[in-house]
Amino acid sequence: MTDLGDLGDEFVQPIQPYQARKDYACPGCTSTIPSGTGHVVVVPHDAPDLRRHWHRGCWFKERRRLGAHRSLDAS
Numbered sequence: 055m056t057d058l059g060d061l062g063d064e065f066v067q068p069i070q071p072y073q074a075r076k077d078y079a080c081p082g083c084t085s086t087i088p089s090g091t092g093h094v095v096v097v098p099h100d101a102p103d104l105r106r107h108w109h110r111g112c113w114f115k116e117r118r119r120l121g122a123h124r125s126l127d128a129s
Contacts, residue, residue, distance in 0.1 A: 066113065067095045082112025 071092045078087040087093050087107055094113050097105040108116070 063098060063100075065097045065099065067097065068110075069093050069095055069107070078107035080109045080112050081106050082108050082116050085109070 069092060071090050074087070074089055074091055074093065076089050078093070079085075080087050080093075087109055092110065094108050094110055095105050096108055096113060
């Protein structure tokens, strides 16, 4: 898998539009990711069956949010 947004706990796999063959629900905004739409799949290292499909923008927003929280936790 390509590691786009690894926060240490998950792999992030880009999905090209031609690979997206069905609709998914984005956990970031709860909207539908229609088939034929590029997006990312986030797969936890320790629980691959809990993978989630995210809009790219929703994932990067979540990643920034998590990064900010982790930075605060580290100080």
